[in-house]
Amino acid sequence: MSYVGPDFDPPQPRRSRRAPLTVALAALVPGALLGWLVYEAVGAPGGGAGNSAKPGGAATSASATASSPAPSRSSDSDQKHSPAPTRSAPAASGPLKGKVIVIDPGHNPGNFRHTVEINRKVDIGNSRKECDTTGTATNDGWPEAEFTLDVSHRLRTLLEKEGATVKLTHDGDEPAWGPCVDERARIGNTARADAAISIHADGSAVGNRGFHVILPGSVHSGAADTRPIVGPSRDLGERIAGNFVRATGSAPSNYVGGGTGLVTRTDLGGLNLSTVPKVFIECGNMRDGKDAALLTSGAWRQKAAQGISEGIVSFLRG
Template sequence: MLVTFAALVPTALAAWLLWQVVSSPGDGEPPKVLPAPGQSSTSAPGSTDDAKKPTPSASTSSASPSPAKSASEKPTGSGSSKPAAGGSGPLKGKVVVIDPGHNPGNFRHATEINRTVNVGNGSKECDTTGTATNAGYTEAQFTLDVARRMKTLLEQQGATVRLTQNGDRAWGPCVDERARIGNAAKADAVVSVHADGSAAGNRGFHVILPASVHAGDADTRAIVASSRDLGERVAGKFLRYTSEPPSNYVGGGTALDTRSDLGGLNLSTVPKVFIECGNMRDSHDAGRLTSGSWRQKAAQGISEGIVSFLRG
C-alpha cells in the first residue's frame, strides 16, 4: 500500500499544478497549496529575504523611482504611508498592510541599514539593499511598484490599506519596525513583497510562512495557523493569475517555505507572510519581473489571495 501511495503522489501534484495553470482567474476558489506528504520545507542555499545584501550598480542607482532625500534625513517611527479610509465593498472594515521589501535609497545609507536589530531569537541587519536583475532593475523598485498596484486593487474592494514605506523615506524601515507597523495597525493581513536573488536557472515563486517562534520579544504561536492559511491562498491565486511556476529550488515544489530567522515574521502579532515573486537573477523570471503588465498580474494574484483569506 505504501509503494502504491508513493507512486501516486507525483502524479497527483502534477495534475493539480496543471489544473491551476489552465483554470481562469474567475473559476471559484483555488485549492490551497499544500506541502508534499512527509516533506518539510526549508530554505535552499542562496535564497534571499530580509537578509539580501547585493549592492546595486551605478546603473541601478540612477534608476531609482523617486528622488533621493538628504542623507541627514531620519526615517519616521510610525511608518510612511497613511492608510486611506476604507470605502464600500466586501473588505469594508478590514485593514491590510503591504510591506514593499527594502527601499530604493537603502544603498545610500549603509551605516543605518547595517546596524543590527533584535528579531526575538537573534539579531539581523536593520535592512538590506535587496537584489537586482543583471540589467540593474532593483528589487526595491519592483516591490514598491507591485505594492502600489495592490493598494489600488484592495482599496477598490473597500479595505483600509497601509504601506510600510511608499518611497517617502530615505531608507528603511528596519525589519523590526516593519513588523511593528502591521501590529500597530491591528492588520487583518500583512504581506511582504519581495523578489529573490538566487542563481541563474533557479526559477519560480515561493511564499514564506512564519515558524513557531517563542523567544525574547518574538511569539508567533498565535499566528502560525492563520498565516499558513493566508500564505496558501496567496500562493494559489498568484499561480493562477501569473502562471509563474512554484520555485524549483525552495519548498520542494509546494511554493511554501517555513522560516524562523526573519524579523518581519518573528515579531509580527498579526497574520503575515512574505512572497518571493520570482528570481531576478534568472533571465526568464527577470523578463517577467521587469514587465509592467506582468507586475499587474502579480499584484492581482497577491491581492486576490488576501481577499480570499479575509472573506474566509
C-alpha cells in the same frame, strides 16, 4: 531577497516536473495550487512573456540564460518603467470594508545611500540581524526595491477598490531608508492589521525559477511569539499561492519548497515579530533571465498584484 548563508536551504537539484509536484500539491496544499496543474496540462496562458517564459520548459545553459538581458526599459512601454495604476480613493463599501491590510514593500530604493544605518543590528527575537538590506537586482541593474514598490502600489489600488484600508510600511521616498525589519513588523502590529504581506523578489542562481511564499515558523523567544499567528498565516499563504498561480501562470519555485510554493522560516524579523497574520512572497528570481523577463513586465506585475489581492480577499472573507 537572496538565499546566501547557513540559515537558508541550498538550491535543490532539478527534478522531473510532473510527478513530485503533483504529489506535493495533493498532500501539502489541498486545492491551493490546482491552477498550476491546469497550467501544466494546457500550457501557459497568453500574455507578456509568451511561450518562452513557460515554467519548466526546455532547459537552457546558464551562460545563455545569463547573457539574455531583461527587456529594454526605453524600448518597450510594458517593461520596467511602466507606472503602476494611479491610486484611487478607498471604496465607500465593498467586501473588505472595515478590514485593515498592511503591505510591506521589501527593502527601499534609498538603502544603498545609508549603509551604516541599514547594517545596524536589531533584535528579531531569536537572534540579531541587520536592520535591512539593499535587496537584489536584475542582471541589467533594475533593483528589487523598485519592483517591490511597483507591485505594492498596484496591490494597494486593488485592495482599496475592495473597500479595505491599506497602509504601506514605506513609500520609497518616505522614509529615505528602511524601515528596519523590526519596525516593519511593528507597523502591522500597531495598525492591528487583519493581514499583512511583504513583497519581494529573489536573487538566486540562474536556472532557479518560480515564486514562493514564506510562512512564519513557531518562534517563542525574546520579543517574538509567533505561535498565535502560525495557523492563520499558513492559511493566508496558501490562498495567496493558489491565486498567484492562477493569475500569473507562474510555477512554484523549483529550488525551495519542494514544489509546493511554500517555505517556512524562523530567521526573518518581519515574521518573527509580527502579532498579525503575515507572509512574505518572493515573486520570482531576478537573476534568472526568464524570470527577469516576467518581473520587468508591467503587464505581468499587474497579474502578480491581482493574484496576491485575490488571495488576501479569499483569506479575509473566509
